[in-house]
Amino acid sequence: xxxxxxxSPTTKEQVVALLGATWGEVEVLAGGTDLLSLMKDYVATPxxxxxxxxxxxxxxxxxxxxxxxxxxxxxxxxxxxxxxxKAHPALSQAASGVTSPQIRNMGTVGGDLCxxxxxWYYRAGxxxxxxxxxxxALVPNGDNRYHAILGNDGPSYFVNPSSFAPxxxxxxxxxxxxxxxxxxxxxxxxFFVRPATEKDREYALQPNEIVTGVTLPRAVGQQSAxxxxxxxxxxxxxxxxxxxxxxxxxARKVSEARIVLGHVAPIPxxxxxxxxxxxxxxxxxxxxxAAGKLAVAGANALSHNGYKIQLASVAVKRALLQAAA
Numbered sequence: 001x002x003x004x005x006x007x008s009p010t011t012k013e014q015v016v017a018l019l020g021a022t023w024g025e026v027e028v029l030a031g032g033t034d035l036l037s038l039m040k041d042y043v044a045t046p047x048x049x050x051x052x053x054x055x056x057x058x059x060x061x062x063x064x065x066x067x068x069x070x071x072x073x074x075x076x077x078x079x080x081x082x083x084x085x086k087a088h089p090a091l092s093q094a095a096s097g098v099t100s101p102q103i104r105n106m107g108t109v110g111g112d113l114c115x116x117x118x119x120w121y122y123r124a125g126x127x128x129x130x131x132x133x134x135x136x137a138l139v140p141n142g143d144n145r146y147h148a149i150l151g152n153d154g155p156s157y158f159v160n161p162s163s164f165a166p167x168x169x170x171x172x173x174x175x176x177x178x179x180x181x182x183x184x185x186x187x188x189x190x191f192f193v194r195p196a197t198e199k200d201r202e203y204a205l206q207p208n209e210i211v212t213g214v215t216l217p218r219a220v221g222q223q224s225a226x227x228x229x230x231x232x233x234x235x236x237x238x239x240x241x242x243x244x245x246x247x248x249x250x251a252r253k254v255s256e257a258r259i260v261l262g263h264v265a266p267i268p269x270x271x272x273x274x275x276x277x278x279x280x281x282x283x284x285x286x287x288x289x290a291a292g293k294l295a296v297a298g299a300n301a302l303s304h305n306g307y308k309i310q311l312a313s314v315a316v317k318r319a320l321l322q323a324a325a
Contacts, residue, residue: 001039005048010055012178012212018050019208023201028052028210030074030111033103038116043123058110058212063087067219070176073110073211080109088216090167090224090243090323097228098163100235110211113165113175113191114203117158118237119147127198129155144302146239149309151265152300156194159263160202165192166243166262167226169270173216179209188214189260192267202266221247225323229311238263240308242295242315244275244323246283254278259295259320264312271295274316283324285317292316 009015020026027035027046030053038044052058052074061079063069067087071080077095081104084092098104116122121130121138130138139147139157147157168175168188175191177184191204205211224245228238241262249255257278261269274295281287292313299309 001042002045004039004046006051007048008051008054012055012057012210015050015052015055015210016178016180016208018048019210020048021207023199023207025207026050030108031076031106032111033107034111034115038123041123041125043116043125052110052210063216067216067222069216071109071214071216073108073176073213075109077104077107077109077112088167088171088219088224090170090226090245091164093226094163094167094228094241094243097226097230097238097241098235103235109164109214112162113211113214114205115161117202118161119158122158128158128195128200129198130157140302143304145304146237147302147305148265149296149299149301149305149312150261150269151194151267152302155196156202156266157302158266160192160265160267161237162192162262162268165268166241166260167224168214169260169268170243170245170258171216171219171222171224172245172258173214175211176213176215177205177209178212179206183212185215189268189270194266223248223323225319227315227319227322229315240264240312240315242292242312242319244316244319246278246320246323248283248324251282253280253282255280259291259316261295261312261316264296264299264308271316273297278320283320285321288317288320288324289313291320 026048029051058074061071061083173188174185226243228241245258247256257275259271259275274291295316
C-alpha cells in the first residue's frame with residue numbers, strides 16, 4: 001500500500017481537525033476490516049489515516065428494558081449481540097448473521113454503516129460507478145449476479161453492503177454524526193444515498209464528519225425480525241435480506257408495520273407499499289406472501305440477477321412470520 005500519515009487522537013474534536021476537505025484524502029480507522037483491504041488493493045489511497053479507537057465516548061452501549069438506548073460507533077459486533085439481549089431482535093439477528101468470529105470481534109457498528117460497496121468492479125479499480133475508459137457503465141451487460149434489482153436505473157448499480165442498515169431503519173433508529181459545526185442526528189432511513197458521481201459517497205456524511213453512534217427508540221410492544229438469504233453459511237454477504245418491525249393490536253391484526261430490504265439496491269430499500277398492505281389485517285402465510293410480492297413489484301432485473309427478485313420476496317415473507325411468532 002502507499003505510504004500515509006497515521007494519527008491517533010483522543011477526542012472527536014481532534015479527529016475533525018485531522019480530516020480532509022474532500023473524500024479520499026483522509027480515511028478513518030475503526031475495526032479496519034474493510035479499510036485495510038481497500039488500501040492493500042490501492043482502491044483507497046489516503047494520505048492520512050486517523051485511528052478512532054482512542055476516543056472513549058465512541059465505545060460502549062446502553063440499552064434500557066424498553067429498548068431505548070445508544071450504541072457507540074466503536075462497539076463491536078460481539079459486544080452488540082451481548083449488549084442487546086432480547087431487545088430489538090431484528091438488530092441482534094442481523095449481527096449474528098456475520099458468522100466469522102474474527103469479523104465479529106473486530107468489526108464495528110460505525111464501520112458496518114460506512115463500509116464501501118462490495119461490487120467487484122469497484123474493488124477491481126473501475127470506480128464507484130463502474131465505468132470503462134469510454135464512460136460506459138460496465139454492470140448492466142456485465143457480470144451482475146450480485147448487483148441491484150431495485151433503484152438500479154443508474155448511475156449506481158452496486159448494493160448497499162451494511163448488515164445493520166435495514167434493521168436500524170425498520171426500528172426507526174437515528175445515526176449520530178459529529179463535524180466542525182458540532183453534533184447532529186440523521187434518521188437511519190436518510191443516512192444512505194445513491195451517489196451521482198465518482199466523487200460522492202454512499203452516505204450523508206461530509207468528508208470532515210464522522211459517525212459517533214446510533215440511538216434506538218423505545219420498542220415496547222414492537223415485534224421485529226431480520227431474515228437473510230445466503231449462498232453459504234460460511235462468511236459471506238447475503239444475496240437478499242429483509243428487516244421488519246410490527247405492532248399487533250388486541251385482535252392480532254397489524255396496526256403498524258415497516259419493511260426494509262437489504263442487498264438488493266444501492267441503498268437499503270424501504271418497502272412502504274408492502275408495509276401499508278398489512279395494516280388492519282391478520283398476519284398469515286397469505287398476507288405475508290402478498291406483502292413479499294408487493295415489496296419487489298418495482299424490481300428491474302439486470303442480465304444475470306433476476307433470481308434475486310424471488311429471494312427478496314421470500315425474505316420479506318419469512319421475516320414477517322418470524323417477527324409475528
